[in-house]
Amino acid sequence: MNKSIRNIGVIAHVDAGKTTTSERILFHTGKNYRIGDVNHGDTTMDFDEQERRRGITINSAATTVFWKGAQINLIDTPGHIDFNIEVNRSLRVLDGAIVVFDGVAGVEPQTETNWRLADRYHVPRIAFVNKLDRIGADFPRVVTMIGERLGVRTAVLQWPIGAEGGFEGVVDLLTQRALTWTSEDVGGNLHEGPVPAHLQGVVQAQRAKLLDAIVEQDDDVLAAFLEGREPTVAQLQACIRKGTLAGAFVPVLAGAAFKNKGVEPLLDAAVAYLPAPGEVAAQAGQPEADPDGPLAALAFKVVSDTSGTMVYVRVYRGRLRPGDVVLNTNTGRRERIARLYEVHANKVEERSVIEAGGIAAVVGLKDTVTGHTLADPAAPLVLETITVPEPVIDVAVEPKTQADQQHLGKALAAMVREDPSLRVRQDAESGQTLLSGMGELQLEVSIEKLRSRHHVEVNVGRPQVAFRETLTRAVEVTHLHKKQSGGPGQYAEVTLQFEPLPRGEGVVFENRTVGGAVPREFVPAVEAGVRRAAQTGVVAGYATEDFRVSLVDGRFHERDSSTVAFELAAAAAFREAAVQAGPVLLEPVMAVEVITPADFVGDVLGDLSRRRGLVRGQDTRGNAAVVDAHVPLKEMFGYIGHLRAMSSGRAQYTMQFDHYAEAPASVLDAVRSR
Structure with missing residues (x-):
């Protein structure tokens, strides 16, 4: 195992300063000789033309840098929820992460989503509270939000010197030394000195709190500490590393990446506290990082x-x-x-x-x-795969010319291979080609890729909600498929039990037959028939999900039974059962966060209510109000225009998919009448 390697991702909510932080890392490690600027569209990591034009990260970008003898493989990931698959698959292969927080906004919705993904893949992480030079930045408040909203214990390693426009640097609580940057220029402007007199009290209090959190990681250090002996800095750093890898706490650092303040200590912390390959392998379900083992x-x-x-x-x-x-x-x-x-x-x-x-x-x-x-062909194994979210929005695409018709299928296949959160299907009724994704922005970017990269011109329909269907009652159905037309016939009988499952469970198939009622070779065909039929539901033609189907009995014919016959029997049984099982239409519901000046809270709440929204809570963030709500996606099209109009352009919002819920009768009627 090479202990000098760090595979690290930089993750955050959109606009928290993630790409800016990555660009500063490239400069300070000597990888770049000039700093890219998101606002100027000349960053290294956001190299795609659409990324530069839109000023956001769309694709995760990888690079390799070196810092004080360590090799850092760095991946800069998107912050927008529509491109969450990029964060998902990056976190799956990374050993550690730097999570960037906006010093004003604190913990934002996409940060929470990314944090949960990192939990799923057991990725140790450190927190970097950025933009402390901004008006309204509040480091202690953000640290409190990290602890409360993410449910973690924080270990604050630095304390800011100055605030907002007066932010100068940080105090390293371990060494009790002040690190200040005397200018916003890069290179050679980091100075180390004593702790400012006005911060002595808060630094001592924060250091005591830090030591209480970290000495627990080593019994010998804890025993010495309780006896009144001060641990060395090296001992404390070892405790921080151990606690970070174990997930006991999250180290928190401070800075302002755009002003080149705090980047060097952040790099030091990444090397010191985040794992080398294989250090958390067992916990994350990965093989040991042995270069001499089978691939x-x-x-x-x-x-x-x-x-x-x-x-x-x-x-x-x-x-x-x-x-x-x-x-x-x-x-x-x-x-x-x-x-x-x-x-x-x-x-x-x-x-x-x-x-x-x-x-x-x-x-x-x-x-x-x-x-x-x-x-290695001689030592096969299957690693944990990458979870792909289900799309919630569709657009119809059709080629403009005959030449485009020939290339469209190939281009869409290439795009779906690149981005597995995209789906392509044919609408059974209209025959249209539907492109499905996580949001309007992702589909907009994908259509632009069709034109710019694949040179396919298409007409695009209005975005439509990707509804689903489900069953609400348990039923049992027996269906006999029998066909005789001269020569070998078709014969298959299946008895299937259907029962609803909680949201998000998908389709679960079980074989509960005994005594060979259905031969083993035909069982996969029964499952395939149900899954194929479930792609077109009986309520409004949308895919049916969240149910369990159990094959409990059946009959076969020695000569006339076949996989095709059992697949057809199962598909017909599903259609019969779906009608009897209380089928309902499901609609995607989004978690919406609106940040608005307090003057417009009443208007925002009233508008969300008219959109069938359920307000879950209100909070304050600086001098702004934050409204947290669940709103059906169908009601959110064009929301940004209404929000700007009612708030004089001062409010903003973010949303991400939360769950599917049963749609009311009015929505079902509207869908059926389309």
Whole structure:
């Protein structure tokens, strides 16, 4: 295991300063000789034309930098909820994360979503409270929000010197030294000195609180501390590292990345406290990071362009070289590695080998997509895959010309391979091609990609809600499929039990037959028939989900039964059962957060109520009011225009998918009449 490697992601809510922080890291580590600016559209990590034009991160971008002898493989991820798949798959392959918080806004909705993803993948993280030079920045309040809203214990390592326009630097609570930046220019302006006299009291109090939190990580250090002996800085740093990796607490640092204040200590903390590959392998369900072991690697991103396809992989064990033949354990097929590249944003450098702990781009893989495991053919294993969220919004796309018709299918297939949170399907009734995604912005970006990258011109319909259907009652159905038309016939009888499941459970299939009532080779066909039929529900033609189907009995014919017959029987049984099982329409409900001047709170609440919204709470953030609500997605189209109009352009909002809920009769009638 190479203990000098750090695979780190930078994650945050949109506009918290994530890409700016990444750009400063590139400069201070010597990777770049000039600093990119999001506002000027010349950042290294946001290299895509749409990213620069929109001023947001759309694609996760990887690079490698070096800091004080450590190699840092850095991934800058998007902050907008529509591109959450990028954060999801990045966190799956990272060992640690820097979570950037806006010093004014604090913990924002997308930060919470990303934090839960990091919890799922057992990713240790450190918090960086950014933008402390802004009006309204409040470091203690943000630290309190992190503890309360994210449910974690914080270990504050730094205390800010000055606030807002007077922010000068930080006090390192471990060394009790002041780190100040005398100008906003970069390079050579970090100065170390004594703690300012007016901060002596608060620094002593915060340091005592910090020591209480971290000495618990080592019995010997704790015993010495209780006896009144001061631990050394090295001992305290070891305790912080141990607690961070175990998830006992989250170290918190402070700064203002745009003003080049706090970046060097942040890099020091990333190297000191975040794990090397393999250090948290057992907890995260990963193989040990042994470079001499059999290969185990995970594909986590696919990028296609006119020159071909590159697959980003994280090597967990063994080595990967050009020419290697690897087994894709998800498909059972062997693939050959043509070339290996180390990636720096949109530039690549060819490599002859990537060892355990490394991240690289591979050329030559034909059937490998996001979430697939690549392994030594002699030692196959399947790594935990990547969870892909379900889309909640559709748009119809149709080619403008015959030439576009020929290329549209290929272009859409390439885009879905790149971004598995996109879906493409044909509407059964209209025959239209529907592109589905997580939000309007993601679909807008995808349509632009069709035109700019794939050179396919399309007409685009209005965004539509991706409704679902579900069952509300348990039923049992027996269906006999029997057909005789000369020669071999078709015969299959199935008895299926259907019962509703909680939201988000999907479709669960169980085989509960005994005594060979349905031969084993036909059981997968029964499941396939139900799943295929469930794609078109009986209420309004939307996919039916959140139910369990159990195959409890059946009959077969020695000569006339086949997989096709059992699939058809199961599909017909589903359609019969769906009618009897109290089918209902489900609509996606969004978690909406509105930040508005207090003068407009009444208007905002009234408008949300008219949109069938359920207000869950109100809070204050600085001099603004924050309204937290659940609102059906159907009612949120065009909301930004209404919000700006009612608040004189001063309010803003964010929303993300929360859950599916039963739609009222009025919505069902409107859907059926379309």
